[in-house]
Structure formats: C-alpha cells, structure tokens
Amino acid sequence: MMWSMKTRPWPLVVLAIAHLLAPVGNLFINAFLRDVTVWRYFLAMFHPNNVIHASIFLGIPLLSAWLIYMCKKWSYWAYLCFMSVPFIYSYMSWRESDTAMPLTALAVFYVVNSIVVGYFVLPAVRRVYFDSKLRWWETKPRFGASYQAPVTIGEKKFEGHIRNISEGGIFWESQEIIPENVEIVVEFKGAEEKFQLKGKAIYHRGQDPAGYGIKFDLDPVNSDKLLMLIARLKDEGAVIVSRAPGAEDSFGSWVKSLFKTKAAWIPQIKLQEANAASSSTEQVVAGNTEGADSKVSSSKSGTAST
Numbered sequence: 001m002m003w004s005m006k007t008r009p010w011p012l013v014v015l016a017i018a019h020l021l022a023p024v025g026n027l028f029i030n031a032f033l034r035d036v037t038v039w040r041y042f043l044a045m046f047h048p049n050n051v052i053h054a055s056i057f058l059g060i061p062l063l064s065a066w067l068i069y070m071c072k073k074w075s076y077w078a079y080l081c082f083m084s085v086p087f088i089y090s091y092m093s094w095r096e097s098d099t100a101m102p103l104t105a106l107a108v109f110y111v112v113n114s115i116v117v118g119y120f121v122l123p124a125v126r127r128v129y130f131d132s133k134l135r136w137w138e139t140k141p142r143f144g145a146s147y148q149a150p151v152t153i154g155e156k157k158f159e160g161h162i163r164n165i166s167e168g169g170i171f172w173e174s175q176e177i178i179p180e181n182v183e184i185v186v187e188f189k190g191a192e193e194k195f196q197l198k199g200k201a202i203y204h205r206g207q208d209p210a211g212y213g214i215k216f217d218l219d220p221v222n223s224d225k226l227l228m229l230i231a232r233l234k235d236e237g238a239v240i241v242s243r244a245p246g247a248e249d250s251f252g253s254w255v256k257s258l259f260k261t262k263a264a265w266i267p268q269i270k271l272q273e274a275n276a277a278s279s280s281t282e283q284v285v286a287g288n289t290e291g292a293d294s295k296v297s298s299s300k301s302g303t304a305s306t
Contacts, residue, residue, distance in 0.1 A: 029105075056086055067079040141166060141239055142165070143230060143238045143240060149187060182200065185198055195226070198216070199214045202214070
C-alpha cells in the first residue's frame with residue numbers, strides 16, 4: 001500500500017474551518033447588536049440594499065477559508081487583501097452609525113481580526129505559503145530506479161545515474177559538480193524507451209550518496225512518456241513508501257499539544273535536509289523533498305533497485 005503525508009498542518013485547517021463558521025458568528029453578533037432575531041437579521045441581509053454588507057460579512061469569510069486551505073503564495077496575498085475589506089467597511093459603518101456598531105464591538109472586531117491576520121504574517125507561517133518544498137501534502141509518489149543518466153549542460157556532459165524518479169523529477173546520483181538552477185538535459189533509457197528531459201538541479205546532496213535533486217520541465221509528449229514509465233515502475237512494485245500517518249499526526253494529538261507548548265499553533269514543517277544521510281533507496285526526488293522515514297517496497301525488475 002502506498003502512503004503519503006497528505007494532511008495539512010492542523011493550525012491552518014482549524015483556521016480555515018473557523019473562517020467557514022465566521023458567517024454564523026457574524027449573524028448572531030449583528031442580530032444581538034441590533035436587538036433583532038437571528039432569522040430577521042438573516043432575511044434583512046439579503047435585502048437589495050444590503051448586498052454589499054452581505055457579501056462582506058458572509059462571502060469574504062468563505063472565500064478566505066478557501067484561500068487559507070489552498071496554501072499557495074498567490075492565496076496568501078489574496079487573503080491579506082480580502083481581509084482588509086472588512087476592516088475598512090466596519091470602520092465606515094461605525095462612522096455612519098455608532099449606535100448600529102458600538103465602539104466596543106468595533107474594537108473587539110479589530111483585535112480578533114488583527115490577531116488572525118497577524119498570525120499569517122509570522123515568518124514560520126508565511127514560509128509554508130511561499131516555499132512549495134515545505135508543502136509535503138503536494139508530493140507525488142517516488143519510485144526506486146537505477147538508470148545510467150548522463151546530464152548535459154551546454155557542450156559539457158556529466159556522468160551519473162538515476163536513483164529514484166517521480167512525475168516531478170529525479171534524484172541524480174553523481175560525484176560530479178554541476179550548477180544549480182540552470183537548464184540541463186537528462187538522458188536515460190527506461191522501459192525500452194529513450195528519454196531526453198529538460199530540467200534544473202534545485203538542490204545538492206554532498207554525501208550518502210552525493211547527487212542532485214533535479215526538477216523536470218516537461219513538454220506534453222515527454223510528460224506522457226514519463227507517465228508510462230511511472231506506471232510500469234508502479235506495476236513492478238518499485239514505489240518508495242512514505243511514512244504512514246500515525247497517531248502523532250491526528251487532530252486529537254495536535255489538540256493535546258496545545259496544552260503543552262505554544263509552538264503547536266505554528267505549522268511544524270519537517271523539511272528533509274538535502275544533505276541528510278539516508279539509505280540508497282530513501283533519496284528525495286526533486287519537487288518532492290518533504291518525504292521522511294521512507295523505504296522502498298520489493299522490486300520485481302532490474303529497472304528498480306532495492
């Protein structure tokens with residue numbers, strides 16, 4: 001069975017759910033402030049004159065929840081921009097009618113939302129959104145392999161071989177030194193098919209064994225060829241099995257940790273270091289550097305090493 005860590009950090013999941021539930025809280029709070037029933041306030045929000053109010057206090061929290069959950073660089077900036085709208089609108093509403101929104105209510109609103117927005121500005125939280133290598137739940141399965149694979153950069157050729165492979169890239173084992181983040185061409189033969197794939201070395205491992213994580217830049221034709229190779233390796237049982245989610249990854253375990261350390265509210269990112277020692281069948285594939293405690297299942301063919 002193939003496992004991969006798909007769970008997002010619980011702090012982000014909980015905050016996304018909190019944003020989903022925020023419209024319900026907004027209904028009750030605003031109904032209380034205006035001394036009307038929740039149902040009456042709910043109907044009033046959808047009056048044509050209140051479309052802007054409804055979209056801000058019902059729509060923006062739902063959109064913000066989605067942006068938090070997406071956990072991308074673009075969604076980070078979009079979230080901060082959208083969250084500025086309720087801040088501005090609430091202040092304008094208070095200026096127009098301080099009886100409809102008392103100063104105390106406005107102050108509480110600002111404090112709560114400032115804490116939430118401030119949380120996402122923390123460097124440890126921001127990193128998850130800005131660095132795709134930290135988002136382990138986006139990883140693709142890796143497969144053990146052993147292919148001779150010279151790398152060409154311009155007119156120079158460097159010898160090495162592929163240790164493992166995924167849809168996103170390879171771990172290229174070699175004692176050669178090549179530049180990172182420049183275009184290269186990887187040549188190899190797998191499943192009776194010749195490959196010439198473009199990519200970039202995105203990290204270097206110095207030992208045990210030495211080599212590079214190479215991320216592919218595939219055109220549609222080569223992408224289809226690679227998928228066929230991946231399918232064959234999967235059939236041969238060459239998958240590298242990532243650690244199965246354990247009790248320590250559960251929601252209950254995270255809740256318990258809240259009572260032990262304040263750090264539990266910060267996403268605990270365990271990025272596998274590029275130069276960490278591991279066995280020859282536990283290397284990290286470029287674009288999938290987040291795996292940990294992995295091992296290769298039994299291989300049935302000479303195309304995949306154990």
